[in-house]
Amino acid sequence: MNESPSTSVKRGMWSSRLAFILAATGSAVGLGNIWKFPYITGENGGGAFVLVYLLCIAAVGVPIMMAEVLIGRRGGHSPVRSIQLITERDGANPAWRWLAAVGVLAAFLILSFYSVIGGWAMSYVGTAATGQLAGQTADEIGAIFTGLLGSPATLLLWHTVFMALVMLVVAKGVRFGLERAVSILMPALFVLLLLVVGYAMTTGFFGQAVAFLFQPDFSKLTTSGVLVALGHAFFTLSLGMAVMMAYGSYLPKNISIAKTSLTVSVMDTGVALLAGLAIFPIVFANGLEPGAGPGLIFQTLPLAFGQMPLGSLFGTLFFVLLVFAAWTSGISLLEPLVEWLEERKGMNRLMSTLTAGIACWAVGIASILSLNLWSDFAPLGMFGMFEGKTIFDLLDFFTANILLPLGGLMVAVFAGWVMTRETLEQELSMSPAAFSLWYRTLRYFAPVAVAVVFVYNLV
Numbered sequence: 001m002n003e004s005p006s007t008s009v010k011r012g013m014w015s016s017r018l019a020f021i022l023a024a025t026g027s028a029v030g031l032g033n034i035w036k037f038p039y040i041t042g043e044n045g046g047g048a049f050v051l052v053y054l055l056c057i058a059a060v061g062v063p064i065m066m067a068e069v070l071i072g073r074r075g076g077h078s079p080v081r082s083i084q085l086i087t088e089r090d091g092a093n094p095a096w097r098w099l100a101a102v103g104v105l106a107a108f109l110i111l112s113f114y115s116v117i118g119g120w121a122m123s124y125v126g127t128a129a130t131g132q133l134a135g136q137t138a139d140e141i142g143a144i145f146t147g148l149l150g151s152p153a154t155l156l157l158w159h160t161v162f163m164a165l166v167m168l169v170v171a172k173g174v175r176f177g178l179e180r181a182v183s184i185l186m187p188a189l190f191v192l193l194l195l196v197v198g199y200a201m202t203t204g205f206f207g208q209a210v211a212f213l214f215q216p217d218f219s220k221l222t223t224s225g226v227l228v229a230l231g232h233a234f235f236t237l238s239l240g241m242a243v244m245m246a247y248g249s250y251l252p253k254n255i256s257i258a259k260t261s262l263t264v265s266v267m268d269t270g271v272a273l274l275a276g277l278a279i280f281p282i283v284f285a286n287g288l289e290p291g292a293g294p295g296l297i298f299q300t301l302p303l304a305f306g307q308m309p310l311g312s313l314f315g316t317l318f319f320v321l322l323v324f325a326a327w328t329s330g331i332s333l334l335e336p337l338v339e340w341l342e343e344r345k346g347m348n349r350l351m352s353t354l355t356a357g358i359a360c361w362a363v364g365i366a367s368i369l370s371l372n373l374w375s376d377f378a379p380l381g382m383f384g385m386f387e388g389k390t391i392f393d394l395l396d397f398f399t400a401n402i403l404l405p406l407g408g409l410m411v412a413v414f415a416g417w418v419m420t421r422e423t424l425e426q427e428l429s430m431s432p433a434a435f436s437l438w439y440r441t442l443r444y445f446a447p448v449a450v451a452v453v454f455v456y457n458l459v
């Protein structure tokens, strides 16, 4: 095997395959699975959307995740530097390193509003713990949520706490403590989700929810729904912004990239589907609107906790775990920018964390205001497709539906067309048949699929 560039520099490695899987799963499983997946599924009519989403995960997401991890491990440095090293070795244009720069920008923008939603989850820890959910009607639960959105001060407080927690871990170096935290919290979150699914089965509306999620009705699927499904496949797997590249750079050489990527994707998808099975029976049992939007889980899950035995306890635990899931994802969103500032600007870890974190916090304030004081302000409203979209909506749309697929497309082209086949074969060491399937998907199917969905939506 050739010397890889990483052997020239000593870097810490994940302690095992499990450690990488845990960290990558910690990044992947987050608000995207539990908050976003159910509400966009509701907005896009259920079954057909879910099917497209699953296809995007399998045929675009998994191959691109493998490519990202591979690039990171091959380069062995921060994403920008890794790509630069690979272009030098494989004789390609060094401008490819901008690929990672797009990722850094996207991560920054996502974290700015992600932290606000993480703040919602934090505020619900208190709401559940003080018994405020017990025995409430759907209207009363709805009023709690509306009250939260209407209070910029409360939102700002929790946004600040969330961002501070993320910065705390990033300042210490990401791998410190992350493995252990994820290995306990992820299984716990899984068990609590199962508990809510168990409760949802008693509502009498479980069958209807299963049908809603898994019986495709293609008349409900729109072209923009396909774009949302594709964008969400990237969002939920933490792809398209060099995060998996950064994590892959710590992956020991003897570990199978294909198996680990598949494991992470399956777990991530499993959590999302469980969240759907937990939420939609409650939606139907209470006559709520599946397309209620970003507030969906905050208007449904509290109802379940308000009605089940020991609900305040389970509700508190659930929101604590949701905060942790969001936290481990938030950490992975800040990390690329911090690494970049360290490398490029020569700042130390603490300074770069403070700079990046505070800037991101400040941008987040615009999202907070767009939930209340600026809720009628649609900066790009003059363009038909952005009509009525607030700053928060625009940030979400621009990152998830534009920047991430674009980043993913570039990863696919870079790995599939720029890196040499020998390099790829060496890193993946798969059977020739499996390799060729992956290689073709990456070179042809994934880029074409992303491009087609893009073109259809923009014209």
Ligand code: TRP
Pocket: 027, 028, 029, 030, 031, 032, 033, 107, 110, 234, 235, 236, 237, 238, 239, 240, 241, 243, 329, 330, 332, 333, 404
């Ligand atoms: N995947 C996370 C979620 O589902 C969000 C996230 C973390 C992310 N890191 C990312 C999204 C990097 C895109 C890229 O909540």
